[in-house]
Amino acid sequence: MPTMMPSGSQPQPQPAPGILIVSASGRDLACALPNTLSEAMASAGERWCIPNNLVFRLGVKKKEAPGYLANTAQGDLIILGDDAVYQVVKMGKSVLRTEIQVYATKDTHVAEESKWCLSALRDRLTPRFCRIEAPPPPPEPVPIGITVENAKGKMFRLNTKALPEVNMDWSQSQGGQTIAGNFLGQLTIKSKTDAEGRINFHGKEIESGLNFSNLTSASGQVKTVQMRSCSSKPFIQLFSPIEQFLTLEICLASSWKCVSTWPTSEIKKENGKQTVGFFLRVGPGGVVEDVVSGSKTAGLSWEAVPEPGTARLSPDDKTPFDPANPDLVDYNGVLVPTKDFATRLDKILNEQFQINPLVRTSFMADIVPHLLRYPHIAFRFLPQDFYEPAASLAIRPTPEITGRVFLLWQGVKDAGKWKASKKREKMPINWAEIVGYNAAQFNKDALFRCVELGWMEVV
Incomplete structure (x- = not known):
């Protein structure tokens, strides 16, 4: 109840x-x-x-x-x-x-x-419970030898210490060998009576893929140090006699890492390689429209930085271009004083490749500020079949003619080590023929054409 x-x-x-x-x-x-x-x-x-x-x-x-x-x-x-x-x-x-x-x-x-x-x-939490291992100790300063050049151009040898990265292999520094690299730190010159020595350097090696330049005050003292990536920014133009839709895909080798594009596009990675794709509308006049974003531009650009790779023991002209280990050495380059290089480069782009003035001006404005840190510049233009494996370009429908112009350059402080390159300075070199670029074909408005222009500094 x-x-x-x-x-x-x-x-x-x-x-x-x-x-x-x-x-x-x-x-x-x-x-x-x-x-x-x-x-x-x-x-x-x-x-x-x-x-x-x-x-x-x-x-x-x-x-x-x-x-x-x-x-x-x-x-x-x-x-x-x-x-x-x-x-x-x-x-x-x-x-x-x-x-x-x-x-x-x-x-x-x-x-x-x-x-x-x-x-x-x-x-x-397992039946075999064990203690947590202590973290590894921080890296200790490592003895190194540095070749230093002062403001008057005098060279001297400096035996000092630098702090390595945690995973850096310093084994090559043993037995009197040397490690070439960029170091950032403080160099102190003491009085002659200092018992510890006149010169001390305390610094750190800059990681691969980075370079640095300095801004100086009026008195010549270092004021600011700027870190920057050794990036490449090729620019692609498309010229079509008729209005048409097309797809464009860039596939980068594993030794390159794409960091940005314009117009912006998704960067995909598969099997160690990166790809970037676009769906475009082109027509007479050279305007390129990105159908996805609606952006209308004079062309496409992409930026990539080198990824550390396995160094080649004996690079030669038969080796395809590797962004992480670019081949620019005395036997294949041309050495030019920096004061003459910008004018010479602009003349090559104008007369041999017949790059239009707008693109050529943008190219020169981008590269010139980087040149002024060095007394000499070594350079070469890559053959297209060397450059293609590092950054393959696929366009559908396929242009009737495609030209890819890519410049490698390197700042040189010791011109005495570039004797063969210095001799080529006065030689008449047909870079368009070396690249495989038929400038006359690119002036024919009746053809569907693709032109790419880019550069990368070798560090």
Whole structure:
């Protein structure tokens, strides 16, 4: 029979079930709030799968417990040592947040146990629980030799120390060998009477793929150091006698990393190579419209930086272009004084490649500021079949003629090491023929044409 309640009486509300939250290593597990500490310990051990050979305790933050328990805290955590403390802490709470404190094995006395950080639980809770290895020590300064050139052009040898990267291999520096590279640091020249020596350098090697230039004050002192990537920014133009839609895809070798495009496009990576695709509309006048974004431009541009690769032992003219290890050496380059190089380069682009004035002006404005840091410039234009494996270009429908002009250049401070290149300075070199670029064909408006122009500094 149903139980009858006296007239006018109200049903008594039942207490809401509480929640126990057990935290460890930034993760929370929740369960029903147990009535006793032993039940809470069993629930925590089961949910966190703590091995039986480990000792653990539950604790609460000081702010979660009455103030008179503060003196029992270990740091900011109050360990729940027995059920009486547990009952006081959970009294009146619908949610109780606890943290697990893990100790050594059960064979170790509590007074002597070394506490473990709970981040170990997530990665190391196995029957063969082991201690976390200490992180490796920071790298020590390594003795190196540096060839220094002062403001007056005088060269001298400097034996000093530099701080290497953590994973840098300095084995080549043993046995009197040298490591060529860029170092950034502070060079101090002391008085002749200094017992430690006149010159000290403390610095760090600049990672691969970066170069630096400096801005100086009027007095010649270094004011600012600028870090920059050794990037390449080719520009692509498309000329079509009729309006048509087309797809254009650039596929980069693994030794190149694409960092941006204009118009912007998704950069995809597959099998170690990056690809960038466009869906375009072109027509008479040279305007290129990116159908996806609606941008209308004079062409496309993409920027890439070299990725460190395996150095070739004997580069030669039969080796395809590798952006991480570009081939520009004395036997295949031309050395020109910097004061003459910009004018000579502009003349080559105009007369031999017949690049239109707008693109040529943009190209020269981009490259000239980088040249002025060096007294001489070594350069070469790559044959198209050398350049193509590093950055293949696929256009559908296919243009009737495609020309890809890519310049490699390098700043040179010691012209004496480039004797063969210096002799070629006065030689009449037909770069268009070396590249495989028929300038006359690119002036025919009736043909569907593609022209790409780019450069990269060899560091």
